[in-house]
Amino acid sequence: MKQLTNFFKISLVLSVFVIASCSDDDNGGGTDMETTTIVDLAVATNDLSILVDALTSANLAGTLEGDGPFTVFAPTNSAFEAFLEANDFASLEDVPNDVLTQVLLNHVVSGENLSSSLSTGYISSLSTAGAEGRNLSLYINISTGVTINGVADVVTEDIQADNGVVHIVDAVIGLPTIVDHAVSNSELSSLVTALTADNNTTFTTLLSSTITDFTVFAPVNAAFGVYTNPNSNDINDVLSYHVISGDAAFSDELMNMYVSTAATNADGDALSQYINTDDGVSINASSNVAIADIVAVNGVVHAVDAVIDLPSVVTFAAADPNFSTLVQALTDLTPSVNFVEVLSAQDGNGNDPFTVFAPTNDAFAALSAIPAEEDLIPILQHHVVAGANIRSSDLTADGTTTTPATLEGDTFTITLPGTDGNIADVTDGAGNDGIGIIAVDVQAKNGVIHVLNTVLIPDTTN
Incomplete structure (x- = not known):
């Protein structure tokens, strides 16, 4: 028997058959009608005897003799024998029952799907x-022909039962990991190539692990075909x-939200x-989900x-609709300063890294009016600390932190913990208090953003 890790990968490899009861033609004599279920077909087919044994061992035969209809991808005896040998099982009895059950169910789909109705794409197993x-x-x-998960070919199609x-x-169709799904779909071949370039096994090892769960946004081949890597980032970081x-x-759990990735x-x-x-x-207003919810173990x-x-x-300011007024202030309302270029600098090619305290749309709306460009420029500069990536963990706990000088020249103070539901309280350069940090640590490559509920004002007397 292989290592426990491999064993659980195997456990993701068995599949289940759904068996349902159906009705046959009336014999015209008023007697009980007979049915031929999927189980009956399997029993009558010599080359499916191990499948029948597996269904019996997993206590699925009775459950699966239901109304259906079901579509079953039925592995032959030689398929089961190869599966057992590959995974160091001496016999079917050596496969844990819970594993066997899930493996069998992974061969069953709800509905009657004849070969003529199958199309390239994803369906859900039971x-x-x-x-x-x-x-x-x-x-x-x-x-x-018809191939399932890149591992099993249909050799005999459309054997119909009543259910x-x-x-x-x-x-045998194994229970797929994320890596298995990526490898099986030819539209993700460029991603697989990138993940495994130069014999790199980091990603395949990580994304085959069943110790934790992952979410992967997988670019299709066409996406890689037009990607130019404009900032010359390490492709492994990308x-x-x-x-x-x-x-x-x-997808049913996603909302407008920030998440943390494996990149740093x-x-x-x-x-x-x-x-x-x-x-x-x-994602980041630059990439759209084309196919959602490809489920792996x-x-x-x-x-x-x-x-x-x-x-x-800049990416987050432009992507998050809560910052649309801030983006307008940084661009259309201050044309004499190229804030976008300044705040896009990375890898030491400018004043990066930056700590940006970003006012929401509501924060700008609370102003009596957005100032003209001459006054707006220093206000915007007062929200940016250059040369430092100051995360919330870098602030003084249960105390007050004075920031380094902002691009405008003034400092301001941050007090933890905050009041009135704020994560932290802020007193700006002009001495205004009652300002709150309401979200923290939106991390970019070239800096970090904290979200404010009020626009900061610098000291205009100095």
Whole structure:
């Protein structure tokens, strides 16, 4: 028997058959009608005898003789024998019952899906071995025959029973990890190539692990075809930025929110992503989810239409609709200063890193009016500390921290903990208090953003 880790990968490899009861033709004599279920077909087929034994061992035969209809991808005896040998099982009895059950169920789909109705794409099996107990995804590819998850080919199709249809396959369909799904889908081949370049095993090892769950935003081939890596970032850092570790974030759980990724800045701080669900699902306003909720045993994959580059502080200001007035102030209302260029600097090519205290739209709306450019420029500069990535953990706990000088020249103070629901309280350069930090640590490659509920005003007397 292999290591326990491999064993659990195996456990993600068995599949389940759904058996249902159906009615046959009336014999015209008023006697009870007979039915031929999927189980009956399996019993009558010599080359499916191990499948029948597996269904019996897993106590699925009675459960699966239901109304259905079901579609069953039925592995042959040789398929089961290869599976047992590959995973160091001496016999079917050596496979733990819970593993066997989920493996069998992974071969069953609700509904009657004849070969003529199958198309390339994802369907859900009846296995609930997916992250969060979700139904696992099966990838059907009909480009040359019918292949499931890139491992099992249909060798005999459309054997119909009263409660569904059976397609005989030449391999047991394993319970897929995120890596298995990526490898099986030809539209993700560029991603697989990037993940494994130069014999790199970091990503495949990570994303095959079942110790924790992952969310992967997987760029399709066309996305890689147009990606130019404008900031010459390490491609491994870019790939890490597409991974959320420790959580399977399904589409029905997403909202307008920031999440932390597996990519880090130079200090080891996890880079953030901004997810927006106002119209579909977009990431950093640059990449859209094209196929959601590809379910694996260790997480979920969302296929996206663009590679998501490492963010600057400007990225988040532009992506988050709560900062639309701030973006207008930094661009249209202050044309004499190229704030975007200044705040996009990274890797020491400017005044980076930056700590930005970003006022929300409501903060700007609370002003009697947005000042003219001459007065607005120093106000905006008063929200930026250059040359420092000051995270909330760098502030004085249960005390007051005075920031380094801002781009405008003044400092301001931050007091922890905050009052009135604020994470921290702020007194700006002009001495105004009652200002709150309401969100912290939106981490970019070139700095960090903290969110303010009030616009800061510098000292105008100095």
